[in-house]
Amino acid sequence: MAPKHPPKARLEHSENVAGGAAADVHEAHHPSGPLRWLLTTNHKEIGTLYLVFSLTMFLIGGVMALVVRLELFQPGLQLVRPEFFNQMTTMHGLIMVFGAVMPGFVGLANWMVPLQIGAPDMALPRLNNFSFWLLPVAFLLLLSTLLMPGGGPNFGWTFYAPLSTTYSPPSTTFFILSLHMAGISSILGAINIIATILNLRAPGMRLMDMTLFVWTWLITAFLLIAVMPVLAGVITMMLLDINFGTSFFNAAGGGDPVLFQHLFWFFGHPEVYIMILPAFGIISVIVPTFARKPLFGYASMVYATASIAILSFLVWAHHMFSVGLPLIAELFFMYTTMLIAVPTGVKVFNWITTLFRGSITFETPMLFALAFIVLFTIGGFSGLMLAIAPADFQYHDTYFVVAHFHYVLVPGAVFSIMAAVYYWLPKWTGHYPDERIGRWHFWLSVIGVNLLFFPMHFAGLAGMPRRIPDYALQFADFNMASSIGGFLFGLSQLLFVWVVIKCIRGGVPAPAKAWDGATDLEWSVPSPAPLHTFETPPDLRRVAS
């Protein structure tokens, strides 16, 4: 079953081949000046572009969330009208999912996949440039809809028809166009990642030698290729309903609004795993580094990831328990959803066993990784509760669901990206991130995020529906706490921006192997990593047992 050797411990063998002199040759035909960033085909520069884009979107989406939290601070309508409130919740969701989390992971993949598999670059560098530059165009278009007559998208990030078709604002066609562009970007990025991992691994690196980060991204990329076309299909059907008189989702014309939900969630559920599998990979790389002990159950981690990916195609209707599916379908989706919690649990057990009898230190990346394990697991627990269909009738479309997915996505996916940034900043910039500010950022974020999202469980159970701009008086305390937590969390992210900028500017210089417990291939190249690395692939054949 499992490989006989831990798939690590090969640094010494590749130290001499990395970076260095060869880089200079390339400098000559590397674009420079203002066009440098527009034309670059270098995986590190494109990775940086993705990460900067992701951070920008995170801050814009965050401001929108704060508008929502400010309105919900007290009962009554104070700050915004319901029309605008709906645009804020919708745009917040769309921007965070498609603009912040997904591009954040793609940025990390761009930087780290080639470095972790000993490849000189991504397999398709020009395509890489194109996939990135689609994104700013897509999101400028999306943001511009806010200024159009009738406002921007206001039908929730799940844009259920017919609210998003017959009843939508005129700007919806632009929303569809921008989502198409973001989707193409994701598909192209995924193709690139698969091509890179399957073709450009250093000689001697078998699939079961790859880091979990590379593995989870490989599987994620397949998920992306499988489901982004479904999203493209469903938004094209919307486009036709809106502009060309078709009735795919229009009951008055013989169409089926429930079909929309099936198609959306057939994309949507794998999509939520697209946002968490790379996070699993990151945590599986960081925890062993700071526990100074190989990852427990490497093989079962790979199998668990693969089973989650396969199962994720079979659970979509757990988002639709209340639409009136036949009993048999309801039961099927309840059972599969309960089942998917098992491989998810295996992952958590493996991380914790990795900690057991380690030699643990608590640098900032490790703090974020540990918080991930605890808080993601809490999100998994509420997921398990939501899987129980009869109980889900009570939870569905309440703040309980909002609490669930924010636990898995914020202290889950977002914390993993932050952990990754703190972990790899020394490699990217050549300096350690400021440990003191990092700790402040961590603790304020952890306190803020829990104050923000934990009370939402209670609000939901007590009966507060999601996506409402005003609420009954019994929900007031929960909402006030959430809003305070929201501002604490939101403002703490300025510390993150500060840490990153400070680290780019200077700081304690980092050696090639910045963390003493690190074993993966990226730590064999100098810090900061030169523009071109592994032009001669490291030969790993000698260590293969």
Place this chain on the structure above:
Amino acid sequence: MRKTYVLAALIAGVAWLERNALADGWNMPVGVTEVSRHVHGLHMTIFWICVVIGAVVFGVMFYSLFRYRRSKGAQAANFHEHTTVEIFWTAVPLLILVAMAIPATATLRDMYDASEADLDVMVTGHQWRWHYDYVGEDVNYFSNLATPREQIDGTQAKDANYLLEVDQPLVLPVDRKVRLLMTSSDVIHSWWVPDLAVKKDAIPGFVNEAWTRIDEPGIYRGQCAELCGKDHGFMPVVVHAMPQEEFDAWLAERKEEAAAAASGVDRNWTLPELMERGEQVYGTICASCHQAEGQGLPPTFPALVGNQALLDDLERHIDTVVNGVAGTPMPAFSGTLNAVDIAAVITYERNAWGNETGDIIQPSTIQAQLSP
């Protein structure tokens, strides 16, 4: 010493959970039906399962974090797999889940069995109000939010039932199996009353089924649960459950009222009469989109005040209100308002806010269009 503290903290934590987090207003209500009690039971079972698993998992985790700190001189071991352990922790959760699936399946089957109901009510979602129709009884009406605008805008103190009050609740008999048939006239809504553990989507083009049998007379409140546009937050559900005799009396009274309302159709109405009735209809039904002063919210909801195309074409005005406008949010009111209400509201729209056409539309004219 340390152990005592940990134990005390644990006990305090569980006590706090019991007293606050599991209490009313913090937790799912137990509700007033057999189904709602089962659902609550499932919820608490899966909750405690999660608490126990969490205690074990986080216990081991925090133990490891304290015990194996490098600062305390911990040396890392080097093990990285253990097949027995791995099989064990895959199998045990699986078994727990199977055990959980059994009662969940039973409850779900029960919830899906809407057969042999004593009473059928058709529930139709509209932007942004509910419409109830007692099937076969000729009683039907809209149920609108009754919280005054001033409370929402904060110029008046908020009542205890802020946003959860309607003008006419859904009235149901207790101890009877009531079947609720859900549909929608526009977008998807979702009818939800936590105390009944009923939440079912109301979807245009579909008729969904749910049922309930309420044990105790009382007033039970809920809200629309599916985002349905701008006033999604302002379409509460209120159920008033009463003993059968009281319910019968209520139903008889409603039937008489309906008959009285319909009787006005034949006589001639004066302008002031129509304006008065029309203003009331406009305020509850039309103003949420076309706004209080008829100014609309363009481009989605057109203005009525000074809308010359409309004011010049009475036929079109009537047709729009009676039959709706396909492909837009404007619904047909032929099935939900009677001829008097429609005539009154059209008259009002053509003579209010400076629209001075002087047109008087008689209910009989509308009646001719409703039943050709």
